[in-house]
Amino acid sequence: MHGVERTAGPRVLTVPEGDDRERLVCPDCGYVAYENPKVIVGAVCVWDDRFLLCRRAIEPRRGYWTFPAGYMELEETTEAGAAREAWEEASASVTIGPLVAVYNLPRISQVHLIYRATMNHAHHAPGAESLETDLFRWDEIPWDALAYHTIRWSLMHCAGLAGATDFAPRGVPETGDSLVE
């Protein structure tokens, strides 16, 4: 996809029989790698008036802060995936609440589904993908050290939603800074 030439596996673009667009096919074995957008699930986890953030231990954006989020896995729901990420990245037990945002990032073929969640107790601790975890009051959030725009957008959305449950999930802001995501 980015200039690296594959020498094995699906690497030839062709239109499979019965399809209407090019797919990546392995010329050695005929396997068709249907590629579709990936779903990222995440949770803005709240304990009282504090927000749970994790400092990333892995690239990209190592050392920067995020809330728990990651690729949705097979055979789980979006809510279960968001709760799993909170457990894996921050050892936090959470109850998933309303859907805060649906962010389309078509340039990287991702759809982010971000939930608000309440922590079931105050415990948190870094998982394998986190250097540290912490609870931040609003004015303590490390705004300049957040890993992604989507993290900031989600936190901002949550701040304006206190107590609400029946609202449309927000999308990418129209200010256009999605382009640097």
Place this chain on the structure above:
Amino acid sequence: MHGVERTAGPRVLTVPEGDDRERLVCPDCGYVAYENPKVIVGAVCVWDDRFLLCRRAIEPRRGYWTFPAGYMELEETTEAGAAREAWEEASASVTIGPLVAVYNLPRISQVHLIYRATMNHAHHAPGAESLETDLFRWDEIPWDALAYHTIRWSLMHCAGLAGATDFAPRGVPETGDSLVE
């Protein structure tokens, strides 16, 4: 996945280095097929008080009625995908409105994002995947010949939402008939 033994391509379950769960790997070339849930995008398309439905020309559920929906493709947004499906399956030009539903179907690793849409004009015609297309008033909808439960749920949700825009998308009803989807 369903009893068919693969003889080529990714077919061995193993945990790749640096990963934490089993993935399907090709023993011939080493390719790792990361599989994640697929996103289905769809649109309940409305023209005045009528709903656009397509009779499926392909299996599964050939001959049954659906609104335009299908797999989201790379490098598009969920809204663009839903509009594309309306165009491909029903030759309908639509304007995508609010997100009506997010249906998690973990047993088949799918997430359905269903929008309400308004048709830009009354024209519709079957695409390659449809036997016919038609506009139905509410009491004309072929309820007993709908292709999937998700189609019925989405239509029902839309009926209760006339004019609303700021509402939480609905999920799978708690009556549990998702199990037969």
